[in-house]
Amino acid sequence: MYSEKVIDHFTNPRNVGEIENANGVGQVGNAKCGDIMRISMVVENDIIKDIKFKTFGCGAAVATSSMVTEMVKGKSVDEALDISNAAVAEALGGLPEAKLHCSNLAADAVHEAIKDYIQKKTKV
Amino acid sequence: MKRIYLDHSATTPVDPQVAELMTVYFTEYYGNPSSVHFFGRQVHKAIDEAREQVASLIGANPSEITFTSGGTEADNLAIQGVARTSVKKGTHLITSAIEHHAVLDTFKYLAKNGYEITIVPVDEEGLVSVQDIEKAIRPDTILISIMHANNEVGSIQPVAEIGRIAREKGVLFHVDAVQSLGKLPIDVNQMNVDLLTISSHKIYGPKGVGALYIRKGVRISPLVFGGSQERKVRSGTENAPGIIGFGKACELAGQRMADENIELIRLRDKLFDGILAGIDHVKVNGPRGAKRLPNNVNISVNFIEGESLLLSLDLVGIAGSSGSACTSGSLDPSHVLLAMGLSHEVAHGSLRLSLGRQNTDEEIDYVLQELPKIVKRLREMSPLYHKAI
Secondary structure, eight states, rough: OOHHHHHHHHHSSSSSSSTTTTTTTEEEETTTTTTTEEEEEEETTTEEEEEEEOOOOSSHHOOOOOHHHHHHHHHHHHHHHHHHHHHHHTTTTTTOOOOHHOOOOHHHHHHHHHHHHHHHHHHH | OOEEEOOOOOOOOOOOHHHHHHHHHHHTTTTTTTTTSSSHHHHHHHHHHHHHHHHHTTOGGGGGEEESHHHHHHHHHHHHHHHHTTTTOOEEEEEEEEEEEEEHHHHHHHHOOOOOOOEEEEEEEEOOOHHHHHHOTHHHHHEEEEEBBOOTTOOOOHEEEEEEEEHHHEEOOOOOOTTTTSHHHOOOOTOOSEEEEEEEETTSSSSSEEEEEEEEOOOOOOSOOOHHHHGTTTOOOHHHHHHHHHHHHHHHHHHHHHHOOOHHHHHHHHHHHHHHHHHEEEEEOSSOOGBBTTTTEEEEESOHHHHHHHHHHHHHHHEOOOSSSSHHHHOOOOOHHHTTTHHHHHTTEEEEEETTTOOOHHHHHHHHHHHHHHHHHHHHOOHHHHOOO
């Protein structure tokens, strides 16, 4: 049911973890629906220098989290904000229909982390 | 890769003896059992034998067995059949919160169509209380439907006691025994059962065939009308190879059950003990010991989600199932686990491993070696784990 790319990202997820000195953190989903994604990132001069994820969820949730970290690492926050959940799914070679809504939130988590970064930046 | 099948509550392989017997009824003995000629009579006789084999496993008379397309149809036939036949007596039916969807969804359909239903709760081990059933009975109650053993958590219900009360109150009693057939002794008379659902493919028989036991004298209206087969209760040309295979599977189950259960219980408890010793923050779902099916293991692994657990197990060759929403096709996790009071979060992390007659000690050892590694990996990825530890 999952593409080879999804299985690859699920089996060998990229950028797993939590960055302690992150200046942008975002979390989406809830345990009730079965998916939580947490993104932490280090942004310097509006460029995402480092990013890590932690995810509680199904295979698709893990794979999309892993994929999105690869997609935005080294990009500017503006470029990262342009990446949608659909683009992440597409980069993975597609997701099963049932997974497109519930487990495809990784880009949202990145966007939340960027919002957090911008808020912190404007406060300083 | 070595593959280990631990999903026998979903379905079982067909026993080679069953498959061999069935083959000739596709190609050589292909007559329609309703036909008068030799070809028909030959098959008719074999179906009669199968009916005896099935009846014998549940302590019934062969004339009380109606073959169906499986457990789902038998549940539907029992519940809808009683509802339609007994509508003048009453329109109230009782069931439990942990029934199979074949029962629960039929009840919900009836509730939308003028019937009243009571769904009794279960305790934290997934057991129905006899008192709750007794309290729910009203003068207009026409049917109580309670499963013998739960398909997800293996909890064995006090069906004999419920049957006794139903009999006292003059209410018909239906039991879905799909998971218990061939694993627990069943005697429809001792259990005071009026209708009993059983299925072939859970006991090493073919898919697409099951049966409803209907106690002599109990009248139910059919769901399917046509050529008057199965004493007019279930029309349609008989699935002869399937029925004959089901009969053989029942015969084998009766012969093997006692010995097989000793082995299943040993492997089940080895699996439970090994998991609980090797992984922290694990909850056993359902009772342990004698109130649990011999072949059922169900746990919730906290902080991780069931589908990612299943996927990881599958990647190392282990086949199981989960009550996670992702595997149920709905947004909610298992209704059984929720009814037992589990939080959504813990229910999402459930894993069912159901044993069968071919599983070995080596296979269980392999699961006990792989599962902790998988859990560790998924927990390291989980945002819930760090916070909780």
